[in-house]
Amino acid sequence: MVEHRYLAPGWFTRNVFNRLVQWLTKLGISVMGSRELSVRGRVSGEWRTTPVNLLTVEGDSYLVSPRGNTQWVRNLRIAGNGRLRVGRRTEEFTAQELSDEAKAVVLREYLRRWKWEVGAFFDGLSADSSDADLAAAAPGFPAFRVLLRPPS
DSSP, X not given: OOTTOBOOOOHXXXXXXXXXXXXXXXXXXXXXXXXXXXXXXXXXXXXXXXEEEEEEETTEEEXXXXXXXXXXXXXXXXXXXXXEEETTXXXXXXXXEOOGGGHHHHHHHHHHHHHHHHGGGGTTOOTTSOHHHHHHHGGGSOEEEEEEOOOO
């Protein structure tokens, strides 16, 4: 897999699925861990939002981009922080991008939880894939550790 991998969402995902998940999340209904991610645009500085799946592994929270080097990934790399929202509850966070070597465990858990939703983007990988296969695929799947900030 290539580090610059990007799979654009199709019409159904953009216009139906993402909007439905985002609407439910704004109402306070998290669909299998969904959150509304807000990150400042790297050029405009304006807040940009998209639905994401927040993964928890051994008490730590992660964001994974199954579509690769998306706009939210590019923005988060520059901004280094953002907001996660469910209903009226908004949590601010800082992000630490994971090295490719650290991604296998996170990718495995992400696939265990959401393969039904994102499996098509993982080219035959599953939660049962070998560590070597997950490590080989890691550069194509940006992942960030989410460090929630205490409320001020």
